[in-house]
Amino acid sequence: MKKLLLIVGIISLILCALSLLLSAFFWHGYYHVLDGSADLYIGLRHRMIIFFVIGIIFAVIGIGSLIIRSKK
Numbered sequence: 001m002k003k004l005l006l007i008v009g010i011i012s013l014i015l016c017a018l019s020l021l022l023s024a025f026f027w028h029g030y031y032h033v034l035d036g037s038a039d040l041y042i043g044l045r046h047r048m049i050i051f052f053v054i055g056i057i058f059a060v061i062g063i064g065s066l067i068i069r070s071k072k
Contacts, residue, residue: 001072002072005065005066006066012058020051022051023048030044
């Protein structure tokens with residue numbers, strides 16, 4: 001059980017980092033695109049928020065599983 005929690009924790013923290021990097025990429029695109037349509041800006045903003053929330057969720061899962069693993 002300890003190994004499973006460790007694996008889940010590490011994988012979810014890696015996914016958290018990737019998701020937050022994607023969110024930062026879309027944030028950069030949202031603020032630095034000079035000539036874009038309204039649909040482009042809306043899509044970039046929605047993807048930025050979605051990936052940020054997904055990153056936070058994966059961070060909570062990863063930290064929670066590592067904490068549970070250390071208590072057992």
